Ligand code: KG4
């Protein structure tokens with residue numbers, strides 16, 4: 164056939180997802196369907212993703228998500244050209260469930276199987292949505308990840324640096340927990356920060372004195388806890404305004420660190436690609452309006468194109484896995500029945 168149709172499967176964290184992607188005759192790609200089953204309610208009582216519960220929910224929902232994605236795309240197994248699946252990194256129980264599901268389909272249909280690195284899925288999303296050329300600079304910011312990459316090809320990434328401890332999403336989630344705000348913490352902290360004074364509490368800006376692109380966010384949580392405990396000791400509890408000011412101060416620190424380190428990464432990348440400079444973001448934290456505004460302003464100063472995929476493609480989904488699988492497939496990659504699930508898999 165002239166076009167390629169790909170089934171993508173994702174189950175590495177707390178979303179069970181399947182999608183069907185088609186490469187069009189013109190060489191672009193079209194997302195025919197993208198199904199995501201979240202697990203937020205299942206984990207909400209535990210204050211974080213519980214791997215055992217996640218694995219069981221994935222095993223339960225994988226077949227259904229594949230069936231729904233195929234039905235929504237109006238395709239049959241005979242219309243497919245390949246199956247792409249996240250083979251890591253992630254919570255191993257979920258990754259194994261997804262890989263087993265994909266292998267089952269490949270074995271039953273004879274379709275080629277391609278394993279995909281979840282991070283490559285995120286990192287290639289701006290090509291799926293905006294057709295941007297290599298090389299581009301990528302800032303991946305989610306609940307589990309935070310790193311700068313130069314993307315040069317579907318399997319060719321250079322990591323410029325990243326967090327040495329917590330990811331920013333994790334820091335937002337912990338901040339929310341410490342202040343009694345609902346999960347996921349990102350949106351609730353952002354909402355509170357709108358009414359807060361970012362200057363009332365002075366949060367640290369870790370590692371800003373270093374010339375590299377590494378970041379640290381775990382100290383913000385310690386600082387927040389100290390500030391909160393001091394207010395509670397003095398006044399017996401937190402007022403609405405205290406909470407808003409703490410959120411605003413925390414968020415301003417995250418923005419400052421991310422923007423300063425993105426500036427550093429841009430300098431390194433621009434030395435390599437002065438003409439075609441593009442920076443793209445992906446990951447759930449890319450939804451943050453203050454972070455977006457900070458990065459947009461920086462890109463304007465640096466005469467650099469800023470690409471932020473639509474939110475539902477920034478967070479975990481299977482369309483990005485199908486796309487990354489398609490790029491690998493076109494470069495000749497195939498995996499066999501010995502494809503293994505990897506809990507750790509750096510790009
Ligand atoms: O990419 P994602 O859906 O899942 C992975 O971590 O892989 O990202 C989820 C993270 C959560 O930590 C959530 O609190 C954070 O993204 N997040 C935000 C915002 N919306 C979601 N963080 C800051 N501001 C937001 N508006």
Ligand code: ZN
Nearest residue numbers: 285305478479
């Ligand atoms: Zn992810």
